Each structure stands twice: as C-alpha cells, then as structure tokens.
Amino acid sequence: MTSILVTGASCGIGLGLARHLLTVPSLANVIATVSTLESAETILSYAKVADLFKGLGMVNGSRPKLHIVQLDVTNEESITNAAKKVSDIVGENGLDILINNAGVTHELPFNEPIPMEKLLGMWQVNATAPLRIANEFRPLLKKAASLKGSAQIANVLHNCVPPEYAKNHPNDASYTTYTKSKVAMNNLTTKIAEEWNEDKIRVTSLDPGWVKTDPRPEAADPADLTVDESTIPLMELILSLTEDYNGKFVKTELQ
Numbered sequence: 001m002t003s004i005l006v007t008g009a010s011c012g013i014g015l016g017l018a019r020h021l022l023t024v025p026s027l028a029n030v031i032a033t034v035s036t037l038e039s040a041e042t043i044l045s046y047a048k049v050a051d052l053f054k055g056l057g058m059v060n061g062s063r064p065k066l067h068i069v070q071l072d073v074t075n076e077e078s079i080t081n082a083a084k085k086v087s088d089i090v091g092e093n094g095l096d097i098l099i100n101n102a103g104v105t106h107e108l109p110f111n112e113p114i115p116m117e118k119l120l121g122m123w124q125v126n127a128t129a130p131l132r133i134a135n136e137f138r139p140l141l142k143k144a145a146s147l148k149g150s151a152q153i154a155n156v157l158h159n160c161v162p163p164e165y166a167k168n169h170p171n172d173a174s175y176t177t178y179t180k181s182k183v184a185m186n187n188l189t190t191k192i193a194e195e196w197n198e199d200k201i202r203v204t205s206l207d208p209g210w211v212k213t214d215p216r217p218e219a220a221d222p223a224d225l226t227v228d229e230s231t232i233p234l235m236e237l238i239l240s241l242t243e244d245y246n247g248k249f250v251k252t253e254l255q
C-alpha cells in the first residue's frame with residue numbers, strides 16, 4: 001500500500017500535483033493538506049477543493065483514496081495533529097512520499113525597508129517549516145522505508161538554488177528574500193540526505209518550472225507553464241526518484 005502526502009494542496013502546484021496523483025492506480029492514499037478548515041471562507045475553499053477532486057479516483061476499492069488533512073505548516077500543534085491523522089490513515093505501512101510544496105511566493109522589495117513580520121513569515125513557511133514537518137513525519141517515513149527499502153521527501157524549490165543563478169541575475173530584487181529562503185530549503189535537502197541515509201529516507205529538491213498559478217482568468221501571468229504542464233512531469237519525476245537523486249537538485253525535462 002503506497003501513500004503520498006502533498007502540503008499546500010489548496011491551489012496552484014500543490015492542487016495540480018494532488019489531482020494528478022489521484023489518477024495513479026498504484027497509490028492507495030493521496031493525502032492533500034490545506035492550511036486551515038476553521039473559518040467559513042476556508043471551509044468553503046475546502047469544499048471547492050473536494051469538488052475539484054470529484055471523479056478523479058477518490059476511492060480505492062471500498063476505501064477513500066483522497067484524504068484532506070488540515071496542516072498549517074507554521075503551527076506546531078497543527079503539524080503534530082496532522083502527523084497523527086496521517087498515521088491513522090497509513091497505519092503500519094507508513095508514508096512513502098512526503099512532498100513539501102507549501103510555500104509563500106510573493107516577492108519583497110530589496111531597496112526598501114521590508115517589514116520584519118513579512119520577512120520572517122516567508123522564511124518560516126519556505127525554510128524552517130519543511131524541517132519541522134520532516135521531523136514529525138520521520139517515523140512514518142521510516143516505517144515505509146523499512147518495509148519497502150526506501151521512502152522519499154520531495155522539496156519543491158526554485159531554479160534560484162544553483163549558485164550560478166545569483167551570478168546570472170545580479171539585479172534580482174527577490175534574491176534576499178524568496179530566493180534565500182529556497183536556498184536554505186535546498187540546504188535542508190543536502191543535510192537530511194546525509195543525516196537520514198541510514199533510515200533509507202531519501203530527499204530531493206525539485207524545480208517545477210515557472211508556473212502560471214494565479215487562478216484569476218484575467219491575471220496577466222507571464223509564467224511559461226500551465227499548472228498541468230508543470231505538475232504532470234513533476235509528479236512522474238517524483239514517483240520515479242531513485243537513490244541517484246538523493247540530496248540533489250533536479251529539474252523536469254520540459255524545462
């Protein structure tokens with residue numbers, strides 16, 4: 001029984017990944033996490049997400065295949081509760097793949113004073129939460145790895161990570177903020193790859209490309225790829241990752 005979890009599945013790349021993962025017959029459980037179900041607004045968006053999943057393999061035999069779990073990646077209690085719920089879903093088979101996708105993507109100015117709260121907020125979601133989440137889900141990943149030989153963490157990054165990006169984009173105003181948080185996330189990839197190798201938990205950083213994730217039809221989005229053009233090859237890549245990619249930064253062939 002193979003189980004996969006994607007964070008930040010309420011919209012954009014996370015939602016695209018979750019929708020396509022539901023069509024993969026070999027996956028028994030697709031766990032899509034959303035930041036909050038508490039407010040009326042988010043309950044509505046939750047219902048909208050569930051609606052979008054309709055007809056896309058929501059059931060696996062007599063069991064549900066799609067599981068929507070609340071997970072605010074910046075809230076410790078939420079992370080712990082989500083791990084408990086996921087443990088109930090996957091049982092003794094453990095969690096095979098954890099996709100750290102939730103992210104804050106807005107750019108903050110370089111030459112103006114940036115409110116500390118905004119800086120820290122982005123840093124918390126993009127750079128520190130993935131470690132806290134990986135820690136909390138480690139026992140479930142270990143369980144899957146001990147049964148099947150390996151488990152996988154996939155960190156969704158940005159092409160700003162390779163060092164040549166900084167050299168080729170000297171005027172990128174986002175370099176101190178978004179970019180730096182993703183570089184830190186990539187550092188986490190290399191560190192976990194070393195530290196958890198003996199648990200057979202692999203970790204890989206993946207670049208989804210530049211993706212049109214603004215859902216407003218009128219939005220003038222200059223990005224290259226539609227959500228489907230990014231997430232179908234991204235999903236295929238995640239499902240085919242081997243030991244060779246442990247600790248690495250990988251792009252899909254489309255880019």
Ligand SMILES: NC(=O)c1ccc[n+]([C@@H]2O[C@H](COP(=O)([O-])OP(=O)(O)OC[C@H]3O[C@@H](n4cnc5c(N)ncnc54)[C@H](OP(=O)(O)O)[C@@H]3O)[C@@H](O)[C@H]2O)c1
Pocket residue numbers: 007008009010011012013014034035036071072073074100101102103104105125156157158159207208209210211212213214223
């Ligand atoms: N779009 C691109 O071109 C591109 C390129 C490279 C990398 N990426 C990366 O890909 C990932 C997804 O990006 P996207 O373009 O799909 O962005 P998006 O449309 O803005 O979606 C971001 C997702 O992250 C979730 N999120 C934000 N804060 C959260 C929190 N505290 N707890 C839980 N979930 C939270 C959001 O959930 P809520 O709405 O429920 O808060 C949403 O589902 C990000 O990590 C981004 O950095 C994107």
